[in-house]
Amino acid sequence: MTFKPLPALVLVLLAAGCAQQEAHSTPSPSxxxxxxxxxxxxxxxxxxxxxxxxxxxxxxxxxxxxxxxxSLNVEGFLPNRIYGAHLHTNACGAKPDDAGPHFQHDHGQVSKDSEVWLDVKTDAEGAGSASARHGWALTPGHAPKSLVVHAQATKADGTAGPRVACLSLE
Structure with a gap:
């Protein structure tokens, strides 16, 4: 038996079918x-x-x-200033306390390991950024609902002064 090469059109159709099947595949569990x-x-x-x-x-x-x-990016804030910023349990509201307490991965543990502290130093134009990495994972039922910017840098006890502004998260 002699092997005959497939016509180019058949090869193109086969490749397109494989690509379409790959595009509709289910994402991995992770x-x-x-x-x-x-x-x-x-x-x-x-x-x-x-x-x-x-x-x-x-x-x-x-x-x-x-x-x-x-991660956090800010702009239009006061220049050359440090603001504390934390994830909070509730969405923003009309009053500063509406955002609730700091989100804690380990309930009752006030620390930079259990909470997300994103203190940000603004530049001469009032812009800045901060990020934090943690070894734990969020679940859909246990996730923060807002980010609150505070008036001062975060102290070791988790306090950062009055609430200045709030951003709701979805």
Whole structure:
């Protein structure tokens, strides 16, 4: 029996079928198990002296079985200043306390290992960024709902002064 090469059109159709099948395949279990929450834009502002009109932020929290990476970018804040920033349990509201307490991975443990502290130092234009990595994973039922910017850098006891602004996360 002699092998005859397949016509080019048959090869193209076979390749297209394989590509289509690959595009519709189910993601791997690790890709399905991740949690991503984020928010961006203008903030709910509680103190215009520390978060002037036009102050904005974006925050993203990506969590997989391998851990959680949280990142924050701000602009339009006061220049050359350190702000504390933490993830909180509730969405933003009209009053500063509406965002609830700091989100804690280990309930009752106040530390940078259990909470997400994203202190940010602004540059001469009032922009800055911060990130934090943790070895634990979020679950859809146990995830923060907001990011709160505080008036001061975070101290060892987790306090960072009054709440300046809030960004809801979804």
């Amino acid at each position: 890709a399905q198990s991740g949690v991503r929450i984020s928010g961006a834009g203008e903030l709910v502002v509680y103190d215009r002296a520390l978060a002037p009109a036009g102050a904005q932020a974006s925050a993203t929290v990506d969590s997989t079985a391998d851990g959680t990476l949280s």
